[in-house]
Amino acid sequence: MYEPQLNERKSDYDWPLAAAVLGLMIIGTAFIFSATENQPLLRNTYWLQIVWYVLGAGAAAAACYFEYGSLARLSALFYWSSMVVLLAVYAIGAAHHGAKRWLFGLQPSEFAKIAFILWLANYLSRPREELRRPKVFLAVLGYTFLPFILVYKEPDVGSALVFLAISLAMMFVAGVPNRMLAGLVAGVGLLVILEVALILYAPAKLKIMESYQSGRLLEYFGRRKGYNVEQSLISIGSGGLTGKGWRQGTQHSLGFLPTAGAHNDFIFSVIAEEEGFVGSVVVLTLYTVLLFSGIKIASQARDRLGQLMAIGVVTLLFSHVFINIGMNIRLMPVTGIPLPLLSYGGSSVVGSLIAIGILHNVHIYRRYY
């Protein structure tokens, strides 16, 4: 009797979410254009970004064609094929700037995150009492650490951390007992502190991470001068209240903000320099709208599966935003995490849009009350 109503589909859009996504896409195009217009090799980047937006929108539409439950049934397939691809990256992947993240021009880790969200949502949407079992908890940890290690070794510390964050948030919302979670947080925290301490104080013989990564940590703690972060701070700071004007930013056009990063990892610096604090606030607002729409969608989800998927997507997007903008203003050490929808990059754009498609999917199959 409930069944027809429970499966009812409401094909309306969450307008705030759609508006925020559209706004971000416009901003992304505009500032990728500004960041690359003086680089002859990168002139058409903003066109390519539009192409990725369109492709991503298509993928998002595909993601909500079927009700999310059916996606969940395939989650194990998605998860394990992602792990295989991650292994392939490690073995035969293309190296770029010293990191082996790409396979055939795409970054599999972005898609692995989505597969992970689907799989974990499915796994955690079992009866609540089962979540109290340590075996379940340890299984989740295991399934989390597998992609974590594979991605960490690429090396891509930022994305690896995102896996942890997603796992933690989804477990929390699912109802895993707090003390288990507290234990996990404490354990991870200790490990992080230990690693940081080793890098800061121990001799160089111990290789915990790549030298450039430990270098970034040293820069973050002020032990070393970091050029990229210095320049991004100068970019952002010199924007002042209203910025220097679109396409008038001097830091990237004169090459102080490196061309390799101006249109992806450091795109926020370009926006901040050219549109100032006002521009930064606009971007933050758009992301906030995006994230809180996601949380609202989570609260209106019909079942725990949908709720967990939504929370997973929100955590994914939030981690990226926080780490990337934080890195630009030296709140976080430098890691190569893209800014969703604003950074240039096919995998990031398509991945973000698929994730937002999943949100939409949960939204249209939400509770009718």
Add this chain to the structure above:
Amino acid sequence: MFVFDIFKEDGRRLQVVSGVVALGMLALLAGLWFVQIVRAKQFARTSKDNAFRHVRTPAIRGRILDRNGEVLAEEKPRYNAILYLEDLQPEFTNQYARTRKEYVRMHPEAVNAKGRISVAGSVRKQLQLEADCAVVSNFTYRVSTSLGEPRLLNNQAFLRHYREHPYVPFPIVPDLAPKQVAIMAEQWLGQPVIDLETQPVRFYPYTNVAANLLGYVQRRDASDGGEFSFDLPDYKGTSGVEYVYDDTLRGQPGQNAVLINNMNYRQSEEIESPNKPGNDIFLTIDLDLQRAAERALAKAPFASSIVRGAVVVLDPRNGDILALASAPSFDPNHFVLGNFTPEESERLNDPKYTPQFNRAVTGAYPPGSTFKIITGIACLESGLDTNEIFDSPGEYRATPTSRPIKDTAKAGKYNFERAFYRSSNTYFIVMGKDRLRKILEVAKRFHLGEKTGISIRREVAGNIPGPERDGPSLGMSAPDICIGQEITATPLQLAGMIEVIANGGTLYVPRVVSHSRSPDTGEIEELVAKGRVRDVVQMDPRDLATIRHAMLEDTEHPPDSMGPGSAYAAFHHADGSPKLKNFRVGGKTGTAEVKSPGSTFGRVTWFDSYGPYEDPRYVVVVMVEDGSFGGNTCAPVAEEIYEAILKREQSSQGRPSTLAHN
């Protein structure tokens, strides 16, 4: 029920998630507030420091002109072929690729197992520098060959320029001749990389003439102030008028702001403040007289082949210096361009020749017999009878057994006038030795042994003790002082002495710099006041007349049994007719022995004179080191100068006052 309960519980957890997200976004907002609002000014400044460099642009240096506007020093354009390094970036990249390929060919170990080239950072840097040098060297060679003077790049100079200020163009072929400029315009201009740069270079068109007086400039590359990242080469006066009036001549530099990118390459340039050209300076020197004086001095008879001496020509009516010569001289253009030959360098530093030394004001010499003017005045004031006959033995001995002081005037009978024009040492020693205090007092009255106060530097005072020093502690012998030995004065001071005799009692402060003029506004500023009286020298008019007539006799007294005036031969032809038409000159010859051990000369010869006798307009003082006698070395030089003066006066329609400016 069951379903709702689940959601009620989850509501709180979702709230926690909301809280975390909200906190995170607020943290980002706070961070952005801090960076973009609180610290905005600091970052804006750093952003500007990243992007801008300040380059100082010097102004056109003022000219130095003689009293009639003839140019003695000016700036000439110098053309250099230059490269814009920022336009060479594509070439640098291409060449680097080639260099690297070559390196990999020679070092196969640089290719790792997967076929990728891996080169150490230091090696990569080395290859880049090599590539950049190769590109610039190639350009240098091609451009210089097309201009007819093939050149190789100085790698070190280039690398230093590249490291320190690549946003400034790099010169590859300096100092192009007009034909080369034409070739440049034809073949190379119009392309982005190469250009022609115009540099002002200080130029002295008359080379050696008045070199000591004018001084010279040297290139100044280092910046004085800290706010400039780079100074375009500028000149700074290092001696003479160039040095003393450097501020007036230099004008004010301007400033350009150069926008650079992260590789220090120039993107664009903007004039922040324009430069202001320096003012022209007018001297009191007359170029024709100066050249005549230098020519005559260089030909001084019975002196060394390279004459060492000085000439002062001044106007006794106001103290204006019409010529100030010092020999030997040098070519100041060589200082500017830095292109002395080894022989010239050697001669510049020779302690005997010292061409940079202005002998007219920096040389202190014993005046010799010319000092007899002072001795004479002192004797006259103490009551000497000019008609009293003195029987001279032809030499002076302090005691019958002491060493004699020789006398060119032979033994015989002398009155004051004959003793003067025959320059009898014996007469003046006998008359003056007991009147030493008076002599020194007269010398002091004429301000001999004191600096004259002329505006150019390096003037010396010489050494003439004041009258209060008369006594056993004096350290000089009275006979020597009477005939102008042991004491020293400069040629300029002696010119002052003659000036007083010529104009009857006024000693002016000598003036060689007159006024400055602004090239754009024409505004004139008097730099040194004209006709500034230093002192009025009191003299009995009868004594003055006596001295004047005696000086006239020095040049005009014809030969008789005791001999002619010591300068007679220089001013008269063999048949007795005067060489100068309607121009009578009064003067005093002088010859002094120099006994001090460290001296670079053993003898100093003089001729101090003025003319025309009736209405004096010129004082001419000639000094030659190691000449023969004042009469046969210096007087002929003076005579030639007077001839030039006469010619000059005639060419200005015979109006002598045109030689005086304003």
